[in-house]
Amino acid sequence: MPQISDEYYYNIAKEFISNKNSVIVTENAKTLDTEYIVINSQIGTQLYVLTIHVPYGRALWQDLAHDPKYYLKLGKKRLFLLDMDGTIYLDHDLFPETPGFLQAVKEQGGRYLFLTNNSSRSVNAYVERLAGMGIAATAEDFMTSVNALIAALKQRPPFRLCYAFGTKSFRDQLTEAGIPVTDKLSDEIDCLLVGFDTELAFQKLEDACILLNRGVEYIATNPDWVCPTWYGSVPDCGSVCEMLWRATGRRPEVIGKPQPAMVQLAMAATGCTEEETVVVGDRLYTDIACGVNAGVDTAFVLSGEGTLEDLEKSEVKPAYVFKHVGELQEAMEASRN
Numbered sequence: 001m002p003q004i005s006d007e008y009y010y011n012i013a014k015e016f017i018s019n020k021n022s023v024i025v026t027e028n029a030k031t032l033d034t035e036y037i038v039i040n041s042q043i044g045t046q047l048y049v050l051t052i053h054v055p056y057g058r059a060l061w062q063d064l065a066h067d068p069k070y071y072l073k074l075g076k077k078r079l080f081l082l083d084m085d086g087t088i089y090l091d092h093d094l095f096p097e098t099p100g101f102l103q104a105v106k107e108q109g110g111r112y113l114f115l116t117n118n119s120s121r122s123v124n125a126y127v128e129r130l131a132g133m134g135i136a137a138t139a140e141d142f143m144t145s146v147n148a149l150i151a152a153l154k155q156r157p158p159f160r161l162c163y164a165f166g167t168k169s170f171r172d173q174l175t176e177a178g179i180p181v182t183d184k185l186s187d188e189i190d191c192l193l194v195g196f197d198t199e200l201a202f203q204k205l206e207d208a209c210i211l212l213n214r215g216v217e218y219i220a221t222n223p224d225w226v227c228p229t230w231y232g233s234v235p236d237c238g239s240v241c242e243m244l245w246r247a248t249g250r251r252p253e254v255i256g257k258p259q260p261a262m263v264q265l266a267m268a269a270t271g272c273t274e275e276e277t278v279v280v281g282d283r284l285y286t287d288i289a290c291g292v293n294a295g296v297d298t299a300f301v302l303s304g305e306g307t308l309e310d311l312e313k314s315e316v317k318p319a320y321v322f323k324h325v326g327e328l329q330e331a332m333e334a335s336r337n
């Protein structure tokens with residue numbers, strides 16, 4: 001664990017205070033200002049400074065294992081990788097803070113990409129969905145776990161034929177990208193690709209078990225156990241893979257969040273660096289873990305699934321915590337200079 005002087009804490013505190021968006025608290029409850037306190041805290045092997053702005057109850061975490069200079073302030077970030085459900089909208093309702101936040105990203109010369117683990121729908125379906133909420137977006141503004149799967153497949157020796165266990169849209173996207181896929185059993189198949197399949201039938205489970213018992217490669221788009229719906233939730237890709245594990249003892253290589261592949265691909269596609277990038281999301285174990293695994297800053301928003309109680313229990317810690325993207329926007333605007 002590094003030795004850290006009082007002056008070091010003080011300088012970090014001063015930097016946060018100058019952003020006017022946080023307070024910092026120390027183990028010794030070292031008060032630097034009536035509103036701003038600093039605390040250092042060790043979680044596992046990582047040392048953090050917890051920062052809280054008392055009037056708003058806003059907390060920020062700075063991972064001291066990294067040089068703080070490594071990270072650009074939020075107002076200097078260029079690439080915002082945004083989760084969708086729970087972050088910019090909930091079900092069919094856009095959050096009122098979202099349009100202003102997206103505008104603020106553009107105003108500071110940045111761009112945003114919407115990141116989704118959902119492999120059941122095409123990007124065009126998301127473009128239409130956002131358009132219906134009044135958010136103009138094009139296919140280039142999205143990165144799905146299918147995009148990341150395709151990129152991963154192109155980086156390795158090609159498979160002869162892949163069995164695509166997923167929706168028609170999933171198969172079509174793979175085919176358009178030049179990946180040889182089928183939805184019928186054959187001796188040629190040397191890889192099983194599993195996505196979130198809202199068109200699941202027992203035949204596919206049977207086919208998958210035959211292939212897994214034969215020993216083919218096995219890759220899944222995303223580890224999510226459930227997908228939220230208006231009536232609760234339905235089994236997502238992770239649950240189906242769990243079922244296949246019970247039946248065959250095989251577990252897949254997983255591509256989507258929390259693996260870093262989508263973030264790495266987004267940075268490569270936009271030419272942005274780790275320090276210029278921030279992942280914004282409402283789930284610690286997928287969105288925030290994905291950013292942490294990719295070595296970029298993360299902002300946890302409390303507008304969806306995750307809560308402050310989850311944060312306390314979680315091993316994965318975000319760099320920032322905000323009530324919603326409106327608060328993130330305030331922090332960006334306060335730290336542009």
Ligand SMILES: [Mg+2]
Nearest residue numbers: 083085086282
């Ligand atoms: Mg979400």
